[in-house]
Amino acid sequence: MKTRILTALTGVALLGAVAFIGTGAIAQTADQTASPIAMPATAIAAPQAVPALAPGVITYSPEQATAVATQAEQWLQQLKTARARFLLTAGNGTQLIGTFYLNRPGKLRFDYDDPVKDFVVADGVFIYFYDANLGEQSNAPIGQTLADFLLRSDIRLSGDVKVDSVVESGGLIQIKLSQTADAGAGSLTLGFTREPFQLKKWRVVDPQGSVSEVELFQMQTGVALERDLFVYRDPQKKAGSLNQ
Incomplete structure (x- = not known):
């Protein structure tokens, strides 16, 4: 019997492993197949990606790292709504592309391009x-x-997460984070462009070493978004019927 742990929820389409935050919260669904990133038949050609998040070339001093982490924290704090195209890359090289929507606090959506019909939506709860x-x-x-990190009303690069390193490599400023209470639970690396300073990519490594990476492009912030984007509707039910 195959199982899919709910890490697919944030590892495939969002930020990596749910285990990064706490395996006690992980749900399991029986008789499910592998996640979309493991389905080569649905892989879609995507625009040229920026260089992958790689080991640093320039390592920042503690003072520089603190300044950059503060800048990143401030940028994330002011990010309220956004729409972007995204390129998801799995550890096996499979790629999927789609559209990402964000409405902080609490709401996001990932829609894959055809022929993939899977989607991810956070409705605030x-x-x-x-x-x-x-x-x-x-x-x-x-x-x-792990979605909670991006969706919480007060984003801090401290408290329940800690900054492990700040480096510059592959044209990106890379801030590596881990869980304060359990550094072995995995890592999240945020990649920011310098000019303008904004989030371009994130990479998650789960406790087993599996890697997932999401790149954003054509990003627009401060946009008006339809409320219905953030409501889960069962595609199998009649139009307008909410999943209860």
Whole structure:
């Protein structure tokens, strides 16, 4: 019997492993196939990606690292709404492309381009992953997933997360984060462009060493977004019917 842990919810389409925040919150759904990033048949050609997040070439001093982390924190704090195209790359090289929507606090959506019909949506309380092949959804409270880091109203690069390093490599300023209480639970690296300073890419390494990476492009911030984008609707039900 195959199982898919809800890490697919944030590892495939968002930030990597739910285990990064706490495996106690992970839900399991039986008789499910591998996540979309493991389906080569649905891989879609994507625009040229920026260089991958790689080991640093320039290592920042503690003072520089603090200044950059503060700048990143301030940028994330002021980010309220956004729309962007995204390129997801799995550790096996499989790539998928789609559109990302953000409405902080609490809400986001990832829609894949055709022919992939899967999607991810956070409605302010729960985050849902819909598997079109199975016609089923998995979900978890946002606060029990890594998505909480991006969706919380007060984003801090301190407290329950800590900055492990700040380096510059591959044309990106890279800030590596880990869980303060359990550094072995995985890592999240945020990649920022310098001019303008904004989030370009994130990379998650889970406790088993599996890597997922998401690049954003054509990013627009401060945009008006339809409320319906952040409501989970079961595609198998009639139009307008909410999943309860």
